[in-house]
Amino acid sequence: MEHIELFFKSIFIDNMVFATFLGMCSYLAVSKKVSTAVGLGAAVIFVLAVTVPLNWLLDQYILQEGALSWLGEDYAQYDLSFLSFIMFIATIATMVQLVEIIVEKFSPSLYNSLGIFLPLIAVNCAILGGSLFMQSREIPSLGLALTYGVGSGIGWFLAILAIAAIREKIRYSSVPPALRGLGITFIITGLMAIGFMSFGGMLTGGDEKKEEPKTEEAKVEVQKELNKEEDAKIVAENTNLNNN
């Protein structure tokens, strides 16, 4: 349940592009055609799914305050969290390189479709942002970190797919000349972000509704018990009367 909740939350509510504006540079630069957008989106999902859990492990066992305690008690007081930027970005850069080599070796066809995008991804803010948000939101387990990585990757994929489709269509409409290209893309993204804000009620709304029936149920139960007591009293009185 936790996993499903985090999964949908990271796709829709905390969408990388529309809620936190991460990965905007490549989002704007590579969204001219749907086919390239799909390639980059798939590569982002892939890299996020690898780097977020990996950085979670780094954060848990090396960087956090007291994380080094597995080395012995002498190391328990170290707090290396100031190194997290450099560690995260180094992991990401190496992982991207590694993923590129592995994919090239084992699946040349996938490499041909993702290959050119992989080096671009090392400097995509969405990837580092995923790891940094994972750290600042204190995601509790490795499984959840993986869910978060995949979920936010899919969210980014959806966003770039949508804008690329819109940009392919907008070529046929008459946009004011000064707005053509970049300007109109910004404004459309803004409107899409407003649309995505409506997903915000998805989880919180559910939570509120969940809480209300609980209190009502509790009230009903209390009242039921009260009623029972009253009934018992009445019964007792009646039996008393009958006895008399």
Add this chain to the structure above:
Amino acid sequence: MALISKKDAALIKDPFLDNNPITIQVLGICSALAITAELKASIVMSVSVLFVLGLGNVVISLMRNIIPSKIRIIVQLIVVATLVIIVDLVLKAFAYELSKTLSVFVGLIITNCIIMGRFEAFALGNGPWRSFLDGIGNAVGYAVILIAVGFFRELLGSGTLLGFKVLGDPIEKTGLYAIGYENNGFMLLSPMALIVVGIIIWIQRTKNTSLIEEN
């Protein structure tokens, strides 16, 4: 001898308007949009980027002949990450509240495309002094847009500038609020940052028609 020759002056002036990193080169958008709800945050972010870009450009330019081109991206990332850690620690020490507001976006300066973009496009092929000027010029171009967006969003969204109530007090109904003015809370939400930048691009390209794109 003039300290800045004419050619060098162009390095600083160009990114300011006609080759602005945000509106023309489309670099460094992420941070520009996420933290501009307040003017103060935009200014701090601009200063941080100025520091990282200026210094980073010099460092990369000094090392440009000894970096093997195959691993240059990792080298660049390590240089930026080190500078950003310095910025982050300074912010945490002297402006803790503000560093909380900026949260992960200080860390995201590392992947701010302006920085990598300028390293790749300029610092790898030019001397330290020119790289420094290029870094400062681009950071200032970035700062101009950031501060403009922050200015309008804070003024229209919460009626304040740097925390001062320039339009009067909304609760006690003084100043503009006395005649029925209301804050537009929508300006504080993140989508409006995109639309404000869109409008800035619109105005800029209307003034300078040579910048208009084909499609």
